[in-house]
Amino acid sequence: MIDGLVGGRLYGEAQIRTGQNGRRFVTCKVRAATNDGDTIFVNVIAFDDGVQAALLALSDADSVALSGTLTPKVWTDKNGLVKPAVDMIAHKLLTAYEGRREADE
Template sequence: MSIEALILGKLHQKAEQRTSKSGKPFVTAKARAASGDGESLFVNVIAFSESACAALLALEAGDSLAMAGTLKPGAWVDREGNARPSVDLVVAKVLTVYGLKKKREASTQSPEQQPLESAPVVEFEQDHAWLAGGDA
């Protein structure tokens, strides 16, 4: 069973870029989302699209993010024999404050204050229709 989902949370550890056996790049990460009972739920994240991969790789552990994609719920058993929920998310879209933060920083500096070789502003998502439930 898989479910279309929007997960809000924080990146638990820095994302890692990997390469499949066929030579295609993908990114894996682990995110932490608050569950309704006040505890955290860890989400195993995998991204294949170039924009989602770039967005995840630009973040550091602890950065906030929103991810939309296909969720697959599951369970695992801990050392004490207790069943624990597991969640895997194949990410289609990632929304972060990273691009917005860089734009704001760049726009608040006068031309004299801007470094000659400043890092380019990275825009990860051009169309945010998926946030309102539309198709991107």
Template sequence: MIDGLIGGKVYGKPAERTGQSGKVFVTAKVRAASGDGESLFVNVIAFDDTAKAALLGLDDGDSVALAGTLTPKVWTDKNGEARPALDMVAHCVLTAYHVQRKRTSVHGSRRGDSTMPDDDFDDRSV
């Protein structure tokens, strides 16, 4: 397994599921841009309550950043070509909502102040 960070857009709607043991988890598919202009699908599963809630708050096309353990995979497309994919067990999910909420809490009523630089934002605690 590889510890990794990925960013991309949610493909479809994340879904809550229950395993045979009764444990609830959330699955999602994220489309991430690769360096060659192609897209790479990341199959995401989350067991952490905070990560599950964040994923369930997203919809098709929403931007997301994820941290977790990655496992490389290969799948075959409609044309029979092998394509790369990744499986991720997400430990942390960051969305535009989290950034906006953090900025609001840090800057309070000054949020709309255009004189405030964006680099005042410290995302390490999100």
């Protein structure tokens, strides 16, 4: 298990889903820049109610920073190229909106 922090932009909209056990969760994708200028997709799942609410309040391309458990993956694009990806179980979230709210308090 890898604990990590990922910063990037929401890719599309977050989606509410329900597991077979009836438990609600939210999924989304975050596009994060790498050191060499490429991007990597982070597949995010959130079970925490606060993180879920914050993700659902965001729109496509909003900036976000997430901390949680990371699992490295690979996927093959339509041209047959193998690309890296990361799965994350998000435990905490920070957005520009969250930072403004905290500063106002």
